[in-house]
Amino acid sequence: MKITTQAVAGTVESSDAQVMISPSQSDLKIDLDSSVYDQYGQHIIALVKETLKDLDVEGGEVKIIDKGALDCTIKARLQTAVYRAIGKKSDLPWEVL
Amino acid sequence: MINSVGRDIPDEYLKNGVEPFQGIYYRDGYTYPKAAPKVSAYVKPTGDKMIASIRGAIIASGLKDGMTISFHHHLRDGDYVVNMVMKEIHQLGIKDLTVCASSLGKAHSYLVPCIEDGTVTGISTSGIRDEIGEVVSEGKLKNPAVIRSHGGRARAIEDGTVKIDVAFIGASTSDAFGNASGKGGQSDTGVLAYADGDAKYANKVVVITDTIVDVPNFPASIKGVDVDYVVKVDSIGDPTKIATGALRLTTDTRELDMAKEVAKCMYYSGYFKDGFSFQTGAGGPSLATTTFLKQYMEQDHITCGWAMGGVTEPIVNLFNEGYIKTVLDDQSFDLAAVASANEGRHFEISASQYANPFNKGAFVNQLNFVILGALEIDTDFNVNVVQGSNGVLRGAPGGHPDTAAGADVSIIVAPLIRSRMPTVRDQVTSVTTPGESIDVVVTDYGVAVNPKRQDLLKAFRQTNIALKSIEELRDLAYQYTGKPAPVEFDDQVVALVEYRDGTIIDTIRKPKSLN
Numbered sequence: 185m186k187i188t189t190q191a192v193a194g195t196v197e198s199s200d201a202q203v204m205i206s207p208s209q210s211d212l213k214i215d216l217d218s219s220v221y222d223q224y225g226q227h228i229i230a231l232v233k234e235t236l237k238d239l240d241v242e243g244g245e246v247k248i249i250d251k252g253a254l255d256c257t258i259k260a261r262l263q264t265a266v267y268r269a270i271g272k273k274s275d276l277p278w279e280v281l
Numbered sequence: 282m283i284n285s286v287g288r289d290i291p292d293e294y295l296k297n298g299v300e301p302f303q304g305i306y307y308r309d310g311y312t313y314p315k316a317a318p319k320v321s322a323y324v325k326p327t328g329d330k331m332i333a334s335i336r337g338a339i340i341a342s343g344l345k346d347g348m349t350i351s352f353h354h355h356l357r358d359g360d361y362v363v364n365m366v367m368k369e370i371h372q373l374g375i376k377d378l379t380v381c382a383s384s385l386g387k388a389h390s391y392l393v394p395c396i397e398d399g400t401v402t403g404i405s406t407s408g409i410r411d412e413i414g415e416v417v418s419e420g421k422l423k424n425p426a427v428i429r430s431h432g433g434r435a436r437a438i439e440d441g442t443v444k445i446d447v448a449f450i451g452a453s454t455s456d457a458f459g460n461a462s463g464k465g466g467q468s469d470t471g472v473l474a475y476a477d478g479d480a481k482y483a484n485k486v487v488v489i490t491d492t493i494v495d496v497p498n499f500p501a502s503i504k505g506v507d508v509d510y511v512v513k514v515d516s517i518g519d520p521t522k523i524a525t526g527a528l529r530l531t532t533d534t535r536e537l538d539m540a541k542e543v544a545k546c547m548y549y550s551g552y553f554k555d556g557f558s559f560q561t562g563a564g565g566p567s568l569a570t571t572t573f574l575k576q577y578m579e580q581d582h583i584t585c586g587w588a589m590g591g592v593t594e595p596i597v598n599l600f601n602e603g604y605i606k607t608v609l610d611d612q613s614f615d616l617a618a619v620a621s622a623n624e625g626r627h628f629e630i631s632a633s634q635y636a637n638p639f640n641k642g643a644f645v646n647q648l649n650f651v652i653l654g655a656l657e658i659d660t661d662f663n664v665n666v667v668q669g670s671n672g673v674l675r676g677a678p679g680g681h682p683d684t685a686a687g688a689d690v691s692i693i694v695a696p697l698i699r700s701r702m703p704t705v706r707d708q709v710t711s712v713t714t715p716g717e718s719i720d721v722v723v724t725d726y727g728v729a730v731n732p733k734r735q736d737l738l739k740a741f742r743q744t745n746i747a748l749k750s751i752e753e754l755r756d757l758a759y760q761y762t763g764k765p766a767p768v769e770f771d772d773q774v775v776a777l778v779e780y781r782d783g784t785i786i787d788t789i790r791k792p793k794s795l796n
Contacts, residue, residue, distance in 0.1 A: 198700045220701050222671050222794055223765035252700025254761055 187244035191268035194253075194261035201253035203265040206245045212236065218250035231255055235262050238280070244269070286663055286712050288787045294425075294777060295785065302786040305686045305718050311639065311782070316441030319484045321509070329457035330511045335489065336369045338510045339447075342485040344370070347377045348446035351479045354384035354408070355451070355463060355470035355612065359522030362451035362489050364391040365514065371400050379403030379424075381443050383434060383475035383632065384677055387411045388522070396422050405429055405443060408677035409667065409776070417775055418673045420791040426674075426776040428667055428713075428789075431475065431611070432636025432643060432683035433781040438478040440639055442783060448483035450476045450503055451517045455490040459508025460501035463613070464623055466492035468518045471592075471613030471622030473502035477631035480507040491517045502629060524615045530572065530595060531565040535696065535725050539566040542723050542746065543652055543694050544573030549744050550690050550737055552649045553577065556586035556606075559650040560684055563593050563614050566694045566723075567652045571595040578604050589635070589644055590680070592618040592627075600627060609644055611635040611680075636683035638781045645680070645687030653681055655695045655722075657709040660751050662716030662731050664693060665709035667778060670702045672768045672792030674776060678713045682781050685718040690737070697724040703758035703765065705729075705751065710768065711778060711787040722751065729754050769793040 187207045194202040214232055218225055228250060236246070246265075250258065263281055267273070283289050284301035295301060332338045344350065350370075352363050363382070368391060370378070376399055380392065384407040393416050395401040402423035409417060409426060417426050429437060437443040452461035453469045463470040468491060480486050480503045487510045488503060497505075531537060543566065547553055559574075561567045572595070578584060588596050589609040594617035599605045601621075608627040611634075613619040621627045636645045645651075656676060657665040664685075669675040685691040695704045705724065720737060722729045727749035730738045741748055749757075770790035780786040 220671075220765075222768050222792075224701060224763065226766065227763055252702065254701060255763070 185240040185242065185270060187241065187269045188271060189269055191265045193264035193268060196249050196251055198251050199253055199257070201248055201250040201258050201261050203261045204247040205265045205269040208243050208245045210243065212241070212243055213245045215245070215247045216250065217248065219252050220250070228258060231258060232262060235259050236266070239263065239266050241266055284786065286661070286715050286786060288712060290785045290788060291774065294774070294788065300784045302715065302780045302784040305715055307784065308638070308782040313440050313639070315439055316444065316482055318482050330459055330508060331457050332510045332512050335365055335512055335514065336373070338487045338512045339366070339369055339373060341510055342447045342487060344375055344447050346375055349379040349381055349444060351381040351445045351448045351483060352383070353450065353473065353475040353479065354382060354386070355473055355475060356388070356468065356518040356523050358386060358388050359468070359519035360388040360451065361516060361518050362449060363389040366449045367391045367395050371395055376400055377402050379405065381405040381445055383431065384408035385413050389413060399423065405434065405437070407431060407434065407679055409674045410676060414674035418791060419795045420773045420775050422775070425774050428678060428776055428778045430636065430678040430682045430781050431632050431680045432638055432645065433779055435478050435633040435637035436639040436781065436783065438482045439633060439637065440783070445479060445483035447485045447487065448476070448479035449487050449489060450479060452488050452490045452503060454492045454494045454498055455488045455511050456494055456496040456498040456505070457511060458496060459488050459503065459505040459511050460496070460498040461488045461490065461503035461508070462498055462501050465494060466490065468516065468520045468523060469619050470523060471619035472610050472629040474611040474629055474635065475632045476503060478633055480504065485509045487512060489514055489517060491515060500623060524613060524619050531569050533565060536565040537569055539694050539723055539725055540569035541573050542728060543570045543692055544577060545744065545746055546692055546721050546723060546728065546741065547574065547650050547690070548577045549740050549746065551740055552689050555583040557649045558587045558589070558647060559585065559652070560588065560590040560648055561652040562654055563591055564654045567654060568593060568595055570652055571599060575599060575604055589648065592622070594618065597621045636680050638683070643687070645683045648684060648688035650690050650692065651684035651688040652692050652694060653685065655693045655704060658693060658695070658705050658722055659709045659716070660707060660755055662719040662722065662751065663709050663712045664714040664719060665711050666713045668710045668789055670710055670765065670768070671794065672710060672770060674789065682714040682718070685714045686781065690720050691718060692721040692723060693719055694723045697726045697754060697758050698762055701762050703755070703762045705754040705758050706765070707755065711789050713778060715786065722754070724754055726757050727754060771796070
């Protein structure tokens with residue numbers, strides 16, 4: 185799956201995360217800015233990698249501003265941003281999400 | 282040495298009679314001579330005590346390198362006094378001072394450059410947050426800061442642990458002889474409770490005011506007989522920031538639910554009887570508890586004997602409506618409290634009367650209930666209200682350890698999770714209030730009772746209070762948040778958390794993230 189356009193999902197409210205995805209020539213790049221980085225940073229990066237892998241995203245720049253979102257929130261924001269970035273607006277594969 | 286809440290206190294901090302924490306009543310019956318100030322007698326009538334400038338008063342006081350100065354925080358975020366005094370001291374080039382403040386916050390940022398260049402090398406405070414919290418967490422203060430509760434500070438002054446050379450007391454009004462009060466000026470604070478010990482125990486006392494009134498300025502919180510100099514300045518503070526206009530009662534359903542549960546715990550505790558006493562904090566759910574308390578009082582036709590604390594508008598309203606007979610005020614939190622302070626049965630009490638463990642019985646010892654907040658709670662019920670989960674100093678013990686130790690029923694109310702940080706957890710980042718003094722923890726996911734309070738457990742089992750064990754609350758939190766990775770710290774100790782009786786309950790180290 186190739187990221188074709190820039191896309192955003194989420195907010196910077198407390199307990200939410202804002203995900204920005206941009207196309208990139210190089211490999212996957214993840215930039216995490218988290219209010220709970222010391223305690224959950226590595227865990228969140230692993231979660232992001234896994235979620236992107238499940239969506240078959242190979243390249244792109246992913247920037248996340250996390251304000252203490254739970255895993256389910258981060259995953260949902262990421263999935264939304266990815267589908268927006270590939271222009272997919274219908275027929276989402278709900279069974280794998 | 283490992284203390285009784287399992288914290289390792291390095292031996293270098295256990296010298297000259299300083300002991301590790303050994304239980305909340307370890308020093309019951311402790312005998313000691315009270316400290317006393319060195320007084321310069323004013324035998325000859327020489328007129329008033331007015332000095333033209335703060336600089337003049339600093340020079341007259343004889344302030345020198347290595348001395349201890351003190352401030353109070355009744356002016357809260359609107360305080361101009363600390364920065365005004367520190368700027369003059371800075372310019373005079375006096376170094377190596379210890380600042381003994383009742384609390385420090387946003388308004389006291391001029392201490393940051395003073396810490397960085399060695400003007401200030403020691404701090405004793407309750408609140409340590411914002412810029413000062415950061416600079417101390419970074420290890421820039423030469424000596425570890427000493428975090429003291431309000432009662433602990435009063436004790437440290439009275440037992441001589443802290444010897445104040447010069448006290449600078451901002452006052453809303455004063456007469457030319459130093460009779461000073463928190464009422465009747467342009468920047469009213471209501472009370473001057475935290476400055477009481479400073480005035481009585483400091484060698485030199487400087488009152489700084491923006492409103493000089495006729496002699497005698499009675500009733501006077503600070504007595505002229507304790508005051509050396511009076512300075513009039515244009516303004517001691519920004520009245521809009523001294524007290525928040527009106528603390529709004531929360532409309533957040535989660536907070537209201539927790540408040541309702543707190544009131545229910547109070548009601549069914551066995552202590553909810555005519556004439557009961559309580560203290561509540563200014564946080565959302567604590568404050569909202571008053572609403573539900575009022576309903577229970579109406580239902581049972583009882584009234585509250587006295588409420589104490591940081592006084593807020595909801596407390597003043599209950600007092601004016603006759604639900605509370607007497608208010609004991611050690612700090613006026615908002616304009617309604619400021620206006621009501623020292624009127625009728627709304628009395629000012631000193632920090633020592635409020636919470637000092639080393640006098641002959643502070644009011645905290647007579648509290649039936651206290652409702653408190655928490656940043657973190659561990660499975661031994663130990664509470665942290667000083668240090669953020671990322672290791673940076675960002676809070677204040679205030680009267681937390683004092684009221685928890687004194688009250689019959691001490692209730693913590695806090696959401697189980699805040700922006701992914703689990704409140705209930707295996708270990709708190711540092712201990713402020715020992716679990717031994719905490720009875721009930723109310724969260725939005727259930728209520729845990731300290732197993733040592735079988736009486737409360739038994740009473741609550743007959744009700745629909747959602748009881749859970751503290752371990753169940755922790756597991757529930759971790760289920761949502763995941764287990765937090767431990768924050769890494771350097772060896773450098775940046776602050777000591779002193780328990781109210783003078784023993785060391787914890788040390789705070791520099792977080793590695795600040796390197």
